[in-house]
Amino acid sequence: MTRVSGRAMATGAAAGAATSAPGEGAPATRGALDAHAVRKQFPIFRTARAKPLSYLDSAATSQKPDAVLAAMDRYYATYNANIHRGIYGIAEQATAAYEDARRRIARFVNAPSPRELIFTRNSTEAINLVAYAWARSQMKAGDAIVLTEMEHHSNLVPWHILAHERGVELRFIPVTGTGELDLAALPGLLADGRVKLVGAVHISNVLGTINPVAEIARQAHVAGALMLVDASQSVPHCPVDVQALGCDFMAFTSHKMLGPTGIGALWGRRELLEAMPPFLGGGEMIREVKLRESKWNELPWKFEAGTMAIAEAVGFGAAVDYLEALGMERVFAHDRELAASTMDRLREVPDLTILGPAAEKRGGVVAFTLGAIHPHDVATVLDDEGVAVRAGHHCAMPLHEKLGVPASARASFHCYTVPEEIDALVRGLHRARQVFAR
């Protein structure tokens, strides 16, 4: 993972520069991240409200900077047109902006080619694309898939559907008591040669655990399996290089990385994508249509049926520019420092139990329980203090079962998170203990 931080201010393509003003407004890029300066560029924090917003739910979705909103506004206000069709000026401008966003996002994860970067609605749809187009054309009864016990439902349920439909066996890398993957179990899971796919989350959305996906990919390949990485929580927060990871598919989503909802991406190795049948059928994904058959378009458009989320692609591209201007190494360092200091602060709260591994093994996520107080109640008291945290099972019910807690509360961070928000969190937790003292 040797990515140069803060490099990609220039997009190269003139169309992109004209329409999306890359990296616009991102604060200066030397030294540690100045989260207070970054925060000023997020209108949600400038919005007047009774209590200042302490937004500690960035693992659910991130806030959006002015630059992203402006890029989308500019598309709608000045060159709104459908892409890949019109011959007139703004249609060509829209097509160039859409494809330029793809190029920048592909480069952001160091994809060898933008043709390997397919726009989807979100990570969930990206994983479903693999499940429907790749797995259904490649897997049969008796084949197996290895997943982990800490997967988000998005990387479990598509495989449940496939397992029921095809008689495919699901196996799981266990999670240890400290919330890490028990890699010692992997060789045994791969030993019989029936595993065709290994799928693992890069950074856990509940525990923040950073998983050794490159090592898992290496072992998967030795065993003749492909590797799918759910990068929903990693691409938004740290440098990710698909070539260094050595995976075959990787899913991530715009709305967790300062971009709009409604768009995500699947990166896949070209020869795999070339060989796969389409996922959805419709306009744009075809080269030639007759009444009874059609020929598929080339990559990546083969997998992009119908009018895509154009404004969202433009916003996604602007979000990547903004993050690159900040520098992903610095964003990650900021998140991890906050996680470490939050864990130190939370240890001062009586009855509080932190879930997951030590600070040095996690990203910007801290999940916890507070004695017998239900996380819903914790979150409601925190809400009254203006603090937004997630409470529940965070779409990872099997993991909570494994950890032996029905639910947890979770604080998660991004580039705009400041220490004052952690102060508010700690204040709120003390208050929750008072309200619910038995």
Place this chain on the structure above:
Amino acid sequence: MNGLDDLYRENILEHYKHPRNRGTLEHPDISYEDANPLCGDRIRMDLQVKDGRIEQIRFSGVGCSISQAAASMLCEAVEGKTLEEARQISRDDVLEMLGIELGPVRLKCGLLALKTLKAGAYGMTQWPGEDE
């Protein structure tokens, strides 16, 4: 949106801290468990019914103060009533017992006990008062 004092009114905290009818029955005539998939709240209702009358009712499970207080209040309200009388209890009745307004997410917490009771006793599996 309600302030904290509105949401956690004295009666809710009182039922949460000192739940009535909490426990299980050894030989229930009706036993039913349901969960709120969004938050993992889980409630089991055990009923002993004689001549169409709820002689004993106990609830057990895990959940937030709203779901647990609502279960406690509901049990208190229906014990000794006939099944037919209990059937008439509506979503609004439960909200009235709680005495608060609930947003869309916490509403499911507040109504889980009623849903569990109705599913167990009458085979009604929809969320009470849910739009068709």
